[in-house]
Amino acid sequence: xxxxxxxxxxxxxxxxxxxxxxxxxxxxxxxxxxxxxxxxxxxxxxxxxxxxxxxxxxxxxxxxxxxxxxxxxxxxxxxxxxxxxxxxxxxxxxxxxxxxxxxxxxxxxxxxxxxxxxxxxxxxxxxxxxxxxxxxxxxxxxxxxxxxxxxxxxxxxxxxxxxxxxxxxxxxxxxxxxxxxxxxxxxxxxxxxxxxxxxxxxxxxxxxxxxxxxxxxxxxxxxxxxxxxxxxxxxxxxxxxxxxxxxxxxxxxxxxxxxxxxxxxxxxxxxxxxxxxxxxxxxxxxxxxxxxxxxxxxxxxxxxxxxxxxxxxxxxxxxxxxxxxxxxxxxx
Numbered sequence: 001x002x003x004x005x006x007x008x009x010x011x012x013x014x015x016x017x018x019x020x021x022x023x024x025x026x027x028x029x030x031x032x033x034x035x036x037x038x039x040x041x042x043x044x045x046x047x048x049x050x051x052x053x054x055x056x057x058x059x060x061x062x063x064x065x066x067x068x069x070x071x072x073x074x075x076x077x078x079x080x081x082x083x084x085x086x087x088x089x090x091x092x093x094x095x096x097x098x099x100x101x102x103x104x105x106x107x108x109x110x111x112x113x114x115x116x117x118x119x120x121x122x123x124x125x126x127x128x129x130x131x132x133x134x135x136x137x138x139x140x141x142x143x144x145x146x147x148x149x150x151x152x153x154x155x156x157x158x159x160x161x162x163x164x165x166x167x168x169x170x171x172x173x174x175x176x177x178x179x180x181x182x183x184x185x186x187x188x189x190x191x192x193x194x195x196x197x198x199x200x201x202x203x204x205x206x207x208x209x210x211x212x213x214x215x216x217x218x219x220x221x222x223x224x225x226x227x228x229x230x231x232x233x234x235x236x237x238x239x240x241x242x243x244x245x246x247x248x249x250x251x252x253x254x255x256x257x258x259x260x261x262x263x264x265x266x267x268x269x270x271x272x273x274x275x276x277x278x279x280x281x282x283x284x285x286x287x288x289x290x291x292x293x294x295x296x297x298x299x300x301x302x303x304x305x306x307x308x309x310x311x312x313x314x315x316x317x318x319x320x321x322x323x324x325x326x327x328x329x330x331x332x
Contacts, residue, residue: 037062082120083158151200178203178235270302
């Protein structure tokens with residue numbers, strides 16, 4: 001028996017060592033599980049910024065608070081456009097974890113096809129169209145009636161959540177009152193331009209317009225009896241059309257003006273109020289000096305013209321500014 005006992009002693013030693021090693025391994029495994037971070041990715045996540053972090057799409061648990069906080073701020077990818085969604089994979093997440101934490105230090109729990117969506121504000125296309133129309137109309141507020149037809153096809157717009165406001169401006173300039181044109185619509189979130197849309201619109205403008213009440217012959221000095229005011233579509237008229245007869249009365253027709261023709265600036269001119277050979281008063285006046293003399297106009301003139309005049313009793317020719325039919329002031 002003694003001999004057998006001594007032969008078993010080495011084996012007993014090995015068994016003791018194995019038991020001790022198993023205990024150490026179990027302790028190591030327990031310690032490893034305590035330090036492991038559990039990453040549970042949510043089936044659906046809503047993100048708000050242009051890029052999203054691990055903490056935006058997953059719940060993280062672990063005893064190492066500093067490590068959990070560090071992992072939660074780990075950038076995973078670019079967020080989709082507002083109103084859009086994107087699917088993420090375990091390989092995408094693991095590729096970002098690589099080099100930051102050992103694979104044995106975390107447990108990644110993934111649902112089937114997790115989805116990341118971008119938080120957004122939806123701007124309905126009908127709402128957007130009405131906004132554009134109202135803003136365009138504001139630029140035509142001085143006219144009686146304005147109708148705006150959008151020629152571009154609008155779609156619902158999704159913008160990031162925030163303080164949303166709009167800026168609308170016309171692209172280029174036009175010599176016509178209305179007609180078709182392009183407008184820039186800027187969607188601004190906070191102080192940042194998010195999107196710019198180019199919109200085509202047709203503007204119909206109706207206003208009270210001064211027209212000829214019958215034919216006005218060339219050279220006629222226009223009176224109120226020659227004019228009438230009518231409501232007319234002036235969309236294709238040039239911007240210099242006349243809307244008040246007070247700007248026309250007393251002017252002279254440059255050519256024959258047809259009945260119901262709009263009175264435009266290029267159709268009228270100042271009438272001739274001074275004829276060649278007519279006697280006028282020539283005046284030179286300053287704060288301290290006033291000199292006048294009789295003179296003879298040497299050509300026909302309109303108000304505001306500078307013409308040569310000849311002083312009576314003197315052969316000298318002097319140039320003067322026509323003030324009215326009887327007075328000319330010395331031009332210096």
